[in-house]
Amino acid sequence: xxxxxxxxxxxxxxxxxxxxxxxxxxxxxxxxxxxxxxxxxxxxxxxxxxxxxxxxxxxxxxxxxxxxxxxxxxxxxxxxxxxxxxxxxxxxxxxxxxxxxxxxxxxxxxxxxxxxxxxxxxxxxxxxxxxxxxxxxxxxxxxxxxxxxxxxxxxxxxxxxxxxxxxxxxxxxxxxxxxxxxxxxxxxxxxxxxxxxxxxxxxxxxxxxxxxxxxxxxxxxxxxxxxxxxxxxxxxxxxxxxxxxxxxxxxxxxxxxxxxxxxxxxxxxxxxx
Amino acid sequence: xxxxxxxxxxxxxxxxxxxxxxxxxxxxxxxxxxxxxxxxxxxxxxxxxxxxxxxxxxxxxxxxxxxxxxxxxxxxxxxxxxxxxxxxxxxxxxxxxxxxxxxxxxxxxxxxxxxxxxxxxxxxxxxxxxxxxxxxxxxxxxxxxxxxxxxxxxxxxxxxxxxxxxxxxxxxxxxxxxxxxxxxxxxxxxxxxxxxxxxxxxxxxxxxxxxxxxxxxxxxxxxxxxxxxxxxxxxxxxxxxxxxxxxxxxxxxxxxxxxxxxxxxxxxxxxxx
DNA sequence: GCCCAGGCAAAAGTATGACGAAAGATCGAG
DNA sequence: CTCGATCTTTCGTCATACTTTTGCCTGGGC
Numbered sequence: 001x002x003x004x005x006x007x008x009x010x011x012x013x014x015x016x017x018x019x020x021x022x023x024x025x026x027x028x029x030x031x032x033x034x035x036x037x038x039x040x041x042x043x044x045x046x047x048x049x050x051x052x053x054x055x056x057x058x059x060x061x062x063x064x065x066x067x068x069x070x071x072x073x074x075x076x077x078x079x080x081x082x083x084x085x086x087x088x089x090x091x092x093x094x095x096x097x098x099x100x101x102x103x104x105x106x107x108x109x110x111x112x113x114x115x116x117x118x119x120x121x122x123x124x125x126x127x128x129x130x131x132x133x134x135x136x137x138x139x140x141x142x143x144x145x146x147x148x149x150x151x152x153x154x155x156x157x158x159x160x161x162x163x164x165x166x167x168x169x170x171x172x173x174x175x176x177x178x179x180x181x182x183x184x185x186x187x188x189x190x191x192x193x194x195x196x197x198x199x200x201x202x203x204x205x206x207x208x209x210x211x212x213x214x215x216x217x218x219x220x221x222x223x224x225x226x227x228x229x230x231x232x233x234x235x236x237x238x239x240x241x242x243x244x245x246x247x248x249x250x251x252x253x254x255x256x257x258x259x260x261x262x263x264x265x266x267x268x269x270x271x272x273x
Numbered sequence: 274x275x276x277x278x279x280x281x282x283x284x285x286x287x288x289x290x291x292x293x294x295x296x297x298x299x300x301x302x303x304x305x306x307x308x309x310x311x312x313x314x315x316x317x318x319x320x321x322x323x324x325x326x327x328x329x330x331x332x333x334x335x336x337x338x339x340x341x342x343x344x345x346x347x348x349x350x351x352x353x354x355x356x357x358x359x360x361x362x363x364x365x366x367x368x369x370x371x372x373x374x375x376x377x378x379x380x381x382x383x384x385x386x387x388x389x390x391x392x393x394x395x396x397x398x399x400x401x402x403x404x405x406x407x408x409x410x411x412x413x414x415x416x417x418x419x420x421x422x423x424x425x426x427x428x429x430x431x432x433x434x435x436x437x438x439x440x441x442x443x444x445x446x447x448x449x450x451x452x453x454x455x456x457x458x459x460x461x462x463x464x465x466x467x468x469x470x471x472x473x474x475x476x477x478x479x480x481x482x483x484x485x486x487x488x489x490x491x492x493x494x495x496x497x498x499x500x501x502x503x504x505x506x507x508x509x510x511x512x513x514x515x516x517x518x519x520x521x522x523x524x525x526x527x528x529x530x531x532x533x534x535x536x537x538x539x540x541x542x543x544x545x546x
Numbered sequence: 547g548c549c550c551a552g553g554c555a556a557a558a559g560t561a562t563g564a565c566g567a568a569a570g571a572t573c574g575a576g
Numbered sequence: 577c578t579c580g581a582t583c584t585t586t587c588g589t590c591a592t593a594c595t596t597t598t599g600c601c602t603g604g605g606c
Contacts, residue, residue, distance in 0.1 A: 020596090021560070046586065057561040059332055062587090066336045070343035078587040079569045088444075092453040093366035094343075113448045116401070124393040171361075175386045180365040293567095293588070319557065330590040335558085351558045352598045 025054055025064045026096075033073050033084055034100035043081040044074070071097055093180075095187050102191060108248070114188050115241050121181055122169065122237055123230035126217055129172035130226040137172035141218045144168055148214060152207050159193040165214055169233070172221070192240065196247035206243060213239060298327055298337045299369075306346050306357055307373040316354045317347070344370055366453070368460055375464060381521070387461050388514050394454055395442065395510055396503035399490055402445035403499040410445035414491045417441055421487060425480050432466040438487055442506070445494070465513065469520035479516060486512060 018027060038044045045053065050061055065082060068074045072091040076082040091097055092110075101110045129137065144165035151157035163186045170182030213236040220228035311317045318326065323334055338355060341347045345364040349355040364370055365383075374383045402410065417438035424430035436459045443455030486509040493501035 048586090059335075059562085060560060062332075063336055063339045063559095066339045067343040070340040076587070077569085078567070079585060081586070088449070088452050089456070090453070091364070091367060092450055094364060110449065113450045116397075116448055117450045120393055120397040124389075128389070175389055176361070176383065177365055177386045177390050179361050180363070183362070295588080321557090332591090333589060336588095349558070350598085351596075352556060352600090354557070 021056060022060050022064050025056060025060065026067050027100075028054070029064060030068055030071070030073060030096060031100045031103060033068070034090075034097065034106070035104045038084045040084045040086050043083045046081055073097070093184055095183065098184065098187065111188070111191070111244075114184075115237070115244075117181075118185060118188070118237050119234060119241075121178065122166065122185070123234045125170050125173040125175075125178045125181075126221060126229035126233035127226040128175060128178070129169050130221045130224050130229040132174045133172040133221055137168065138218075138222060140168040141165060141172065141221065145211065145214050145218055148211050152211070155193070158207065159190070162193075162210075162214075163189045169217070169221075192244050196244050206239075210236070210239065294329060295333050295337050298329060298333070299340050300373075301327070302337060303341055303344070303346060303369060304373045304376060306341070307363075307370065307379070308377045311357045313357045313359050316356045319354050346370070366457055368456065371457065371460065384461070384464070384517075387457075388510070388517075390454075391458060391461070391510050392507060392514075394451065395439065395458070396507045398443050398446040398448070398451045398454075399494060399502035399506035400499040401448060401451070402442050403494045403497050403502040405447045406445040406494055410441065411491075411495060413441040414438060414445065414494065418484065418487050418491055421484050425484070428466070431480065432463070435466075435483075435487075436462045442490070442494075465517050469517050479512075483509070483512065 018024075032038055033044075044050070047058060047061060047065075050056075051058055054061070056064075065074065065076060069076060071094050072085060072089050074082050075085050092101075098110065101107055133141070144161050147161035148158055148165065151161060166189065167182040167186055170178045170185070173179070213232060216232040217229055217236060220226075220232055305311055306317075317323070320331055320334055320338075323329075324331055327334070329337075338347065338349060342349060344367050345358060345362050347355050348358050365374075371383065374380055406414070417434050420434035421431055421438065424434060439462065440455040440459055443451050443458070446452070486505060489505040490502055490509060493499075493505055
């Protein structure tokens with residue numbers, strides 16, 4: 001399970017299989033919606049047309065639409081048809097929705113928002129962990145760091161151990177909502193590693209710093225030092241952030257324009273194909 | 274309650290309608306799973322049996338199962354049947370899943386975890402808002418506070434305005450992930466208000482303090498003071514937390530918190546000078 | 547005795563056609 | 577011009593049949 005394929009759609013987070021007719025259709029339609037091919041507010045083709053376009057039966061199509069509806073992407077009502085919902089209603093904390101964004105241009109935007117979230121969440125999780133970690137939590141953390149040390153030359157193994165460490169922190173926080181975020185962060189980390197793999201190769205002494213950073217987090221948790229744990233965790237994330245941005249060849253500059261709402265401007269797209 | 278006018282969490286967040294046969298079945302099965310009637314790892318009855326038990330056709334049942342699968346509750350594979358997934362794979366950031374927890378005993382547990390999350394997220398969102406809020410954001414915030422002031426005697430209107438304020442903060446952070454959390458927090462706040470309605474009635478001078486707290490948050494954002502915004506937001510949340518716990522007649526903190534018996538705002542991120 | 551290949555069967559996956567229900571659109575009565 | 581009954585479109589639900597996947601069992605080979 002640990003070494004699951006790095007297939008683009010990080011499966012394992014959704015309760016359905018990505019393979020098969022329906023799975024592919026979920027993927028295709030989800031990505032089409034996220035990509036903006038179907039804009040929010042727009043009503044996408046009726047069931048009959050979709051059946052024809054994607055060559056599936058009504059049952060399969062409807063099950064697909066139900067899934068997308070459960071993820072908050074669409075909303076379907078009788079007589080009105082199926083409409084794409086406002087973007088802030090999409091369930092962004094869903095691995096699939098995240099992955100669809102990832103495969104579009106917006107991926108990097110989400111990535112930055114995710115980093116901001118991590119900067120806030122993970123120090124807090126570490127702080128909680130410092131006060132609540134049990135024996136098994138500490139053992140998991142220790143083991144992850146040990147694996148990181150041992151596999152400083154094997155980047156794949158290193159990445160896996162790193163992911164394990166961060167997930168163990170969330171688990172040790174004993175807060176189910178934080179624990180849920182762990183999986184989101186884990187997916188994020190896997191994407192990050194894919195991006196910065198080359199950068200890490202270039203200067204792998206950074207890995208040693210990284211390990212030390214993780215060690216400091218663990219030490220703080222181990223002695224119940226919540227503030228210390230939070231601080232060191234923040235440092236770890238910020239380090240990862242800078243090296244990630246370097247690998248992306250992007251300025252570590254956050255967004256500059258907060259997205260001015262343009263009421264007009266969007267000319268109506270013609271219906272049909 | 275059947276009143277769907279402002280039925281809190283249930284509809285509005287999911288892309289499907291809660292009414293109708295399927296909606297009811299989604300609700301019933303989801304709640305049954307969350308309640309533990311079907312334990313994680315356990316495989317629930319096959320489609321034929323479920324059809325018989327709930328008196329629905331196979332198509333409807335399968336669409337229901339697809340929804341629950343999309344929310345991460347279950348996982349269905351050929352030949353094996355439908356299994357309940359590990360709890361940490363459930364999509365807790367889904368309004369329905371949260372509502373199902375709410376309707377069980379676990380509701381209060383989640384409530385506490387949610388408060389912890391808010392203590393971390395909302396100050397951060399306020400901090401971001403201080404740096405990014407645009408004109409329309411500030412106007413929305415101002416309007417919410419004004420409405421709060423005007424409706425200090427009408428608790429329902431007050432609650433609505435309060436929710437609006439917190440959502441406006443998230444929006445002003447211009448981070449889509451935070452914006453997504455806004456809806457979760459909004460649902461939480463509505464539940465909170467239902468619980469503490471009587472408590473607020475008892476001593477409604479607390480409302481005035483509450484308003485002042487919100488005003489301070491706005492002022493800080495308005496002058497671009499990130500740290501100030503974060504601190505005041507934390508204060509607002511902690512105030513709400515204590516009054517909520519008082520209303521629930523529960524001990525304020527069953528769990529041990531790491532040295533935050535008196536949560537001083539001093540642990541904020543150190544900012545250069 | 548262990549292991550792998552192949553077939554069996556059970557359950558989900560897919561397809562089709564029909565009817566029911568909701569809700570926007572239309573048009574006539576007042 | 578307003579109101580409301582009716583119409584019509586589209587999703588909601590149902591029933592049934594067929595296909596595909598996959599766990600499991602059987603049996604032969606090493």
